[in-house]
Amino acid sequence: MKPARAVAAWLEDRTGWSGPLRTLLRYPVPIHAHRNPMFSLGSLAIALFLIIGVTGMLMAFYYEPSPEGAYQSTDYIQFELPAGSLIRGIHYWGASFMVVVVVLHMLRVYLYTAYKRPRELTWMMGVVMLLIVVSFGFSGYLLPWDQKAYWATKIGTNMAGTMPIIGDWSMRFMRGGAEMGQATLTRFFAFHVFLLPGALIVFIAAHIALMRRNGLAPPLREAPESGPGSKKTVPFYPDQVLHEAVLILGVVIALVVMATIFPAPLEVAADPTDTSYVPRPAWYLMFYFKLLAYVPGRLESVATVLIPVIFFGTLALLPFFDTSEERRPWKKPWTSFAVMGCGTAVIALTILGYAQD
Ligand code: HEM
Known part of the structure; x- marks a missing residue:
């Protein structure tokens, strides 16, 4: 027996590891989802989470x-550590890719009306995961402690302070006191490297377990309860695994290219006395900042x-608002109109935000 096989057999005898692995890989993928990149966006999000995690751990050494x-x-890390700029760049761009991939995944789920019974909880967990992904970005923004980090976080935490009742x-x-300082950085660091990753791991595990229990939503012409849909399936391993591995490799190459051509920015060190600095949020929060700029001062709080409570509340409860049997988006003008309206508003506000920057 070859040494690798002997080790595998020894481990199998003591742990029975091949059973859980087989359960993981034997999942039957319905034919309408097989080799369809739209159905690989969730796996891409998991891959990005791993890439961001590994590059984050490497940076944590320094x-x-x-x-x-x-x-x-x-x-x-950025200018002296060998490959430091690449590692930081992959982490930085990985975060943006993650936001895009998770939003696209959500749109795919919406397009297939996959949020209806029995997948309401999978959808609601997804909304929480979207919030976790955005919180990753917000907490990570402060960590370099440059001008952009300091002042954007100052504005962000000030905004939280304007909320009625719980604002102060x-x-x-968030700040660990009235002003920003060591306690703020400690808290943001704890959220960024312990709490949020831990929470996301738990949610991903539950999300996948539910997805496997209820099966993927069937093609649009079938009722959502009709299980995995098409009776024709393809084993997850090796067909689908190979297809997703190719997509993930493409994303890794894109990340390396982006990190090399556009290194992660680092401005001068934070100067809490420089009140002339105009901070900018991460690009995916620009629309929200711009939106708040149009709100009269007395209504800002x-x-x-x-706005976020109504938006995320409606999103999370969408399965309970949309009770029709119809699954085809073009036959549901109200929900489709709302999604397109929100999408257009976000894009327009982002463009306006950058144009008037
Ligand atoms: C970190 C973020 C997320 C990860 C890692 C993730 C992962 C996955 C994976 C691997 C699948 C299997 C099918 C596929 O890939 O399309 C899936 C399905 C699903 N996800 Fe997510 N997801 C995330 C965020 C979201 C969000 C934001 C939503 C919606 C608000 C959502 C709702 C769903 C639903 C309803 C399904 C079942 C789809 C179906 O049956 O066709 N997920 N997710």
């Missing part, structure tokens, strides 16, 4: 979460909390 050390250690408490909770 990063120092203190106002004195954060900027210097990031500067060291949530701002102090309501808007900061009301």
Whole structure:
């Protein structure tokens, strides 16, 4: 027996590892989802989470979460550490790719009306995961402790402070006190590297378990409850695994190219006395900042909390609002109109935000 096989047999005898692995890989993929990139977006999101996690762990060997050390250690990673710029760049672009992939995945799920019974919980977990992904971006933005990081977080936490009733408490909770400093960085670091990854791992596991239990939504002409849809299936391994591996490889190449051509930015070190600095949010939050700019000052406190609560609340409860039997988006003008309206507004506000920057 070859040494590798002997080790595998030894381990099998003691752990029975091949059973769970077979369960994981034997999943029958319905033919309408097989080799369809739209159905690989969830797997791409998992792959991106792993890539971001690995590059983050590598940076954690050098990063120092203190106002004195954060900027210097990031500067060291970016400009002196061998391959540091590449690792930081992959982490940085990976975060943007993740937002795009998760939103596209959500649109695919919407397009297939896959949020209806019995997949309501899978959808609602997805909304929480979308919030976790955005929180990753918000907490990571502060870590380099450069001007952009400091002032964008100052504005972000100030905005939280304007909320009625819980505003002051949530701002102090985020900052670890009234002002930004060591406690803020410690908290953002703890969220970014412990709490949010832990939460996302738990949610991904539950999301996949539910997806496998209920099967993928069938083609649009069938009722959502009709299980995995088409009776024809293809084994997840090796067909679908190979297809997804090729897509993931393409994304890795794109990340390396982006990180090489457009390195992750690093401005000068944070200067809390420089009040002339005009901060910019991450591109995927620009629409929200722009939207708030149109809200009259006296309504701002309501808007900061009301707009996200209404938006994410409606999104999470969509399966309960959309009760019709119809699954084809072109036959559901109201929901389709709402989604297209939101999409157009987000794009327009983002463009306006950058144009008037
Ligand atoms: C970190 C974020 C996410 C990850 C890693 C993830 C992962 C996955 C994976 C691997 C699948 C299997 C099918 C596919 O890939 O299309 C899936 C299905 C699904 N996801 Fe996600 N997802 C995420 C976010 C979301 C979001 C934001 C939503 C919606 C708000 C959502 C709702 C669903 C639903 C309803 C299904 C079942 C689809 C069907 O039956 O056709 N997911 N997810």
